[in-house]
Amino acid sequence: MSTLVELVGAGELIRLDPALEAEELEWRSVYALARLLPTLQKELPTYVSQWRVELSPIQQFDALLEVFCAGERLTFDRMFKPLTHIQDGVWELKTADLRIFGWFVMKDCFVMAAIDTAFKVKSHNLYVGYANMAAYWRSQLPLDQPKFIPGEDPNDVVSNYDFP
């Protein structure tokens, strides 16, 4: 069994650099399974917005990564929730056009297991499928126990989640 750092060193995980602004500190971190690298490098830049809005999915991803990693409050109202529990400790981070699935190794430390367009996930109802896939890859990863934070309360997995 290995730590996150050891898994990054072994090439099983990659750490996402959020390219924060000079005045921002990295309060939360995002890792991704190494198998996601081709998707992040080649597919994500080609995704187009189903809503035909000015922000491309990769711009939405970058903005979400910044907000998440800078530790900003994640939600302000029931209407605008970028973080949702799916099942079995697998969470969904979302933008208008993207759905990102993964789990929290510890508070404020997210591991991405899958990313896809919201259109595809919703039209084919892939929520449970991706949650099962994330749980499978989590089980295969030689990560120290406990591998994830269980439960459905977003306040357990991120700090500064909600509007007071």
Add this chain to the structure above:
Amino acid sequence: MSFRITISPKDQAAGRFVSRVRRELQKALAEESQKRGLTQSDLARAIGVNRSVISRELRGHKDLSLSRVAELAWAMGRRPVFEIVETAPAQAATGLAAVDAKTD
């Protein structure tokens, strides 16, 4: 191994700015909702559009025009404050380098 997504500095700046504006509107609505029960329907009525338009704009499913930002702020009894500040030296240099590379 650390990985940074491939996005141009220009697209990054634009995406982060639009995202911040939308988040400020969401935050203001949440505050006014908590303070005096203001809803998206109230905003829609005040502006004269369907509630679904407001919902889509605030969720990022529809673009926000600058005038709509001001209208929403007005409907919340607020006003937007906007300024353009100098970036930190490292970021400014990166921006200039990007422009130089494009114009070379």
